[in-house]
Amino acid sequence: MEMNVRAAEVTRRFGRTEVLKNVNLSVGRGVFGLLGPNGAGKTTLLRTLATAIEPSTGSLSLLGFDPKDPGERRAFRRRLGYLPQTLGYYPNFTVFEFVEYFALLKEVPNKDVKPAVARAIERVGLGDRAKSKMKTLSGGMIRRVGIAQAIVNEPELLLLDEPTAGLDPEQRVLFRSLIRDFGERDTVVVSTHLVEDVGAACTEVALMDGGGIVFRGTPEDLKARGEGHAIGDSPLERGYGAVLAGARS
Amino acid sequence: MLRIETRRSVALLLSPLILLAAWWMAYNGMYGTMYEASWTGVYIWEETSSTLKDSVLQIGPLVAGLSAWAAGRNRRRGMDDLLSTTARPSASRDLATWAGAALPAVAVYLLLAVLLGVPTALEATWGAPLPGYFLVGLVALLMDSALGLAAGYYLPGRFTAPLAAVALYIAHLLPMGMVDLGINYTFLSPAAYSNLTGADVFSEPARLAIQQLLLFGGLCGVALCAVALKGGGARKTARIALAASGAVSAAGFATALSTEDLYVFPGSGDYPKAVAYEPVCREGGITVCVHPAYEKLLPETARAVNEVAEPLVGIPAVPKYAVQSSPAPGAATGGFDPDEAVFFGYAGKLAMDEVADGIVDSNLYDHPGHEDLQPTQEDLRRCGKFPRKYLHPDVEAQTVVGGWLRMRAGGSRSVYTGECPNADKLVDRFAALGPTERRAWLEKNFAGLRAGKVTLKDLP
Numbered sequence: 001m002e003m004n005v006r007a008a009e010v011t012r013r014f015g016r017t018e019v020l021k022n023v024n025l026s027v028g029r030g031v032f033g034l035l036g037p038n039g040a041g042k043t044t045l046l047r048t049l050a051t052a053i054e055p056s057t058g059s060l061s062l063l064g065f066d067p068k069d070p071g072e073r074r075a076f077r078r079r080l081g082y083l084p085q086t087l088g089y090y091p092n093f094t095v096f097e098f099v100e101y102f103a104l105l106k107e108v109p110n111k112d113v114k115p116a117v118a119r120a121i122e123r124v125g126l127g128d129r130a131k132s133k134m135k136t137l138s139g140g141m142i143r144r145v146g147i148a149q150a151i152v153n154e155p156e157l158l159l160l161d162e163p164t165a166g167l168d169p170e171q172r173v174l175f176r177s178l179i180r181d182f183g184e185r186d187t188v189v190v191s192t193h194l195v196e197d198v199g200a201a202c203t204e205v206a207l208m209d210g211g212g213i214v215f216r217g218t219p220e221d222l223k224a225r226g227e228g229h230a231i232g233d234s235p236l237e238r239g240y241g242a243v244l245a246g247a248r249s
Numbered sequence: 250m251l252r253i254e255t256r257r258s259v260a261l262l263l264s265p266l267i268l269l270a271a272w273w274m275a276y277n278g279m280y281g282t283m284y285e286a287s288w289t290g291v292y293i294w295e296e297t298s299s300t301l302k303d304s305v306l307q308i309g310p311l312v313a314g315l316s317a318w319a320a321g322r323n324r325r326r327g328m329d330d331l332l333s334t335t336a337r338p339s340a341s342r343d344l345a346t347w348a349g350a351a352l353p354a355v356a357v358y359l360l361l362a363v364l365l366g367v368p369t370a371l372e373a374t375w376g377a378p379l380p381g382y383f384l385v386g387l388v389a390l391l392m393d394s395a396l397g398l399a400a401g402y403y404l405p406g407r408f409t410a411p412l413a414a415v416a417l418y419i420a421h422l423l424p425m426g427m428v429d430l431g432i433n434y435t436f437l438s439p440a441a442y443s444n445l446t447g448a449d450v451f452s453e454p455a456r457l458a459i460q461q462l463l464l465f466g467g468l469c470g471v472a473l474c475a476v477a478l479k480g481g482g483a484r485k486t487a488r489i490a491l492a493a494s495g496a497v498s499a500a501g502f503a504t505a506l507s508t509e510d511l512y513v514f515p516g517s518g519d520y521p522k523a524v525a526y527e528p529v530c531r532e533g534g535i536t537v538c539v540h541p542a543y544e545k546l547l548p549e550t551a552r553a554v555n556e557v558a559e560p561l562v563g564i565p566a567v568p569k570y571a572v573q574s575s576p577a578p579g580a581a582t583g584g585f586d587p588d589e590a591v592f593f594g595y596a597g598k599l600a601m602d603e604v605a606d607g608i609v610d611s612n613l614y615d616h617p618g619h620e621d622l623q624p625t626q627e628d629l630r631r632c633g634k635f636p637r638k639y640l641h642p643d644v645e646a647q648t649v650v651g652g653w654l655r656m657r658a659g660g661s662r663s664v665y666t667g668e669c670p671n672a673d674k675l676v677d678r679f680a681a682l683g684p685t686e687r688r689a690w691l692e693k694n695f696a697g698l699r700a701g702k703v704t705l706k707d708l709p
Contacts, residue, residue, distance in 0.1 A: 050334045070483070077336040088327030092257065104250050105335035105342065149331075 003028050003061075004157055004187040005049060010058035012044055019044045020055070021211040031183035033202035033219075034191040035240060040208040042191040043085050046161045049189065050082040063156055078107050081155030085162050085191075087146040091135035095126055095145050098134055102149040120152040121145075123178060125171070139166040147175065151182070158188040164197055176201040195236040198222075207243050214247035250342070254349030259315050264353040268360060270307050291543055291596070292369040293450060298379035301362050302386035303440045306421055309390055312354035313397030314414030319350045320401030320476070321409055339480030340487070343402070347473065351394035358390055375450055375542030381458025385465065389439030392465040393417055395472035402476045436461055436505040450542040451575035452524055460505035467498025528572065534562040535591075539573040543596040553601045554593075556658040558608060560688070566696035571604050605655040609647040609698055646703040650691075652676040675708065682709055 005027040012020040020041050034042045047053050049060070051067045060067055065076040089098060099117045108116050121130050124144040134142065143166045150158060160179070164172045179201050182188050192198065198205050199219050207215035207222070215222065219236060225246075226238030255261060320343070323329055332342065362383065369378075400413040424437040435441035436457050474491035478484060528538040529547055535558045537551040554571040561567045570590040585592075593603035653676050679687070690709050697703045 047330065052330045052333050074336050074338070077334060080334060082331065082334045084330045086327055088323075088329075088331065090257070090322070090326060090328075097253065097257075101253055102331075102335065104253070105332065105337045107336045 004063050005189065006061040007045075007049070007055075008059045010045075010048060010055045010060065012041075012048055012053065013056045019211050020048065022058070023211075023213060025206065025213065027187055027189060027204070029183070029185070029187055030203035031179050031188045031190060031201050033198035033205040034189060034208060035193070035195060035198060035205060036208035037244065038193075041211040042208055043161055044211075045208070046082075046159050046189065046191050047084075049157075050080060050084075050159050051077065052082075052084075076157075078153065079156040080106075081150035081153065081158040081160075083146045083150040083160045083163055087142060089134045089142060089145070091133065093134050094131050095121060095134065095137070095148075096130040098145060099148045099152050103152045106153040108153050116152050116154070117148075120148040123151065124148045125174060140168055140171060143167055144171065144175075147178075151178075156186045158182055158186065160188065161191045162193070163190060164192065164194060172197070195234065195240055199234075199236045207240065207247075209244055209247050215243040250337075250345040251348055251352075254319075254345040255352055257349070259318060259350075261349075261353040263311075263315065264357050267308055267311055267354065268357045270311075291545060292372045293542055294369055294373050294376035294378050295382075295450070295454060297365045297369040297373075298382035299454075301358075301365055302382040302389075304358065304361055305386045305389045305393070305439045306418070308354055308357060309393035309421065309439070310414040310418040312351060312390060313393040313400075313417045314410040315354075316347060316350040316394045316397030317401030317413040318410040319346050320398045321405030321407075322346075324405035325407070338483070340477040340483070343398070343476050343480055344473070347395060347398045347476075350398065351391055354390055354394060355387065358387060373542070374544060375540070379454060379458075381456075381462075382454075385439055385458050385461045388462055388465045388469065392469040392472070395469045395476075399472040399475045402479055436464070439465065450524065450526070450540050457505055457508060460501045460508065463501025464498050464505065465501075467494045467496070467501055470494025471498060530570075534558055535567075535571050536569060537571045538585075539596050543573060546596040549598065550596045550600050553598050553658070554604050557601055557605050557654050560654065560657070561608065561691065561695065564692050564695050566699055568608060571600070571608075573600070601658060602655060605651045605658070606647075608654070609651045610701065646705055646708055647698060647701065649675045649679055649705070649708060650698060653679045656680060675705065679708060 003026040005025065007023050007025040010020055010023045010025075011018060023041075023045060025045075034045065036042050044053070048055055049062065051062070051073055054067075062076050063079055065072040067073045067076060090101075093101065096117055099120055100113060103113045103117050103120075118127075118130070121127055124147050126141060126144055126148065129137065129141065134145065137145065143163070147160070147163060150160065158179070163179075164175055167175060176197065179188050179190065183201075183203060190197065190202065202219055205215075205217065205219055205222055206213050215225070222239035222243065223235040224239065226232060226235055226240070226242045228242075231241040232238035323332055333339070335342075366378065396417065397410075397413045400416075401409050421438045421440055424434045425441055427434060439461065441457075471491060471494045474487050474494055477487040478491065526540060529541050529544045530536055530538040531547055531551040533551055533555050535554055537547065537554045539547050539550055543550070550571075550573070558567065558571070568589055568591040570585055572585050572590045572592050573594065573596055574592045575594065591604055591607035593600040593607065595603065652673075656676060657680065682690070686709065694703055694707065697707075
C-alpha cells in the first residue's frame, strides 16, 4: 500500500517544551483518526504535517514530496487540504469569496476556480448561503465553510483538526459520509476527541499521549483493547481509556 | 487575488473621502494659503504640479494607515496558520494586499492629477508640467503605503494603523520644520522643494526629483522586502532585494546632500536659476507690470494699484511703476530702479496692500521678513508689555499714511497698527484732514516719508 504520509522520528519543540517526541507514522489511503487527550500533541502533529510549522528534528515525506525543499513544499501544498482547530475568517467576505480566496491561494487553475468553489460549498451543504457574509453564519456553518475551503482543491491529503466541533448531529453524519468518500480515493487524517467519529468514519486510528503515539490500529483493535476495562460508555471509549491507562502506568 | 484584495480594501471604501480631503486641501493649499481670498484664479503649471505632489501629505499617511490595517488583518483574524499552508508564496499574497490598499490611493492621486491638470492645461499661459514632481508624489505614495504595510505586518495590533498614519504625517512635516534649526534635510519630505508660493514663475524649481525618487523608491523596496522576509519563502532573494533597495535609497540620500539645490530657497533673491521673462504692462497714473503668466489679472491689478496711488498722482518721488516680482525676501527687481518702482508679489486685488506699503516706504524690501521691525527691549518698556499689534518707530509715519491709502481704496487699514501707539486713531486723524491740507502736506513731505525721515510727530 502506498504511504502518503511518512513521519520518521519527528520531534517538535516550543522553547524547552517538547510537544512531539520521536513520532513515527505512516498513513496510506483511507481515513486515519488521531485520538488523544488535550495536550497530547495532535494539533502540533497536524500543523507539522500541514507544513504550518517545521519539525525540530526528524524527517517528513508528504505525498512523496520533501517539504524541506521549497519547490516540493509548494507542489505538496497544492494537493493539501487543511482545516485548523481554530478557523479564522474575514467577517465581511461572503462564503463564496472566502472559499474562492483559498482556491486562488491553493493555485487552483483560474478557469476551474468558480466551479470548484461552488462544488465545495455544495458538498458541505451551504449552497443556499453562498452569498451570505461570514459574520452572519453560526459557529457550525463557519466550521462547514472551513471544511469547504479545505476540500476546494480536491486534495490528495486532507488534514482536519476537530472538524466536527460545533456541528449538529445531522451535519456530523453528513460530514462523516463526506470524509469516507474522500478516504476511498485519498488520505484523510482527522484529529478528534469524539471517539464516535472514529468509530463511524475511520479505517485506522492512532492514539496520542504526551507527544507520542501510544496505540495504532483499527477501530476494532481499539475496541478489543477495552474489553474488561470499566471506564467508558462505549467499547471505543473503554478501549481509549484502557490504552491511555496502560501508557501512563 | 488582486481583484479580491482591491474589492475588500478599506482604501477603496474610503477613496471618495480621500479624494475629497485631497481636493479640498489642494485647492485651499494652492498659493500656499488657507485663505480663500488669495485664490487669484490663475493656473500655473508649477503650482499645479507641486500642489499635486504635496497632496501626498494628506493621502500618504492615510493610505499608510490603511495598508497597516490590511497587513495586520490576517494575524488579528487568526488566519496565519491556515494561510501559511497554502501553495501561493506569501510574498505574492502580501503584494496583493499591498496593491489592494495602494491602488485606490494611486487612483485618487491620478484623478486629482486630472482634476488639477485639465484646467491648468486649458488656462495656463506660462510654463509646462513638471513630471518630476508628479513622479515624486506617486512614488512617495507607494512608499507610504509600503511602510504602512511593513508596520502592520510586524506589529499587527489595532493601534498600528493610526500610529503609522500619524508617524508618517510627522515624518513628512518634520524635515521641513528642521530647516529652522539649521538642519537641511528637507528632501526627506515629499512635500519639500516646492517653489515659494507666487515665486514659481520667476525661478526654476529645485532639481531634486531624481534624488527623491531614488530615496523614496528605495525605501518602498526596503519596506516590501522586509515584509517578504517576515513572510518566509525565498529569503535569499528577499535579502538581496532588501540590500539593493537600501543601496538605491542611500544613493538618493547621498546625492541629494551633494546637490547645490539643497541649500537654496527656491524663489529667493539669491536663487541662481531666475527665469527670464518680458513683463506685460498697462500705462496709467502708475504703470503696472505683471509677469506674463498673470496677464489675465493685469486690468484688475492696474485698477487696484491706481486706486491706492490715486491721491499721490503728480507728487514728486512717487514711483512711476508698480511691478510684480517674486514675493520671496530679497527677490530680484527685474531690472526696475527701486527708486522709481514699487514691487508686489501677488497680482490682482492682493497687490493693493503690498503697493500701499511699498509706495510709502522705499526701504520696505530692506526689511526682509520684517525681522528688524520686531519690538526692541526699549519698545517693550515704552509700551509696557508685548504689544498685540506693533508699530515700529522707524515706520510709524509710513504705516499711518499707507494705512490711509489702503483704507480709502477699500483695503485693510493697516497691518502693524494697534496698541502702542494706537495707529488706527492716527490713520483716522489723517483721513479726517481736508483734501487741500492733506495734499499740501503730502507734496511737501512725501519724499522724506518714503525715505523714512518722517516721524509720527511730523504728521499733521
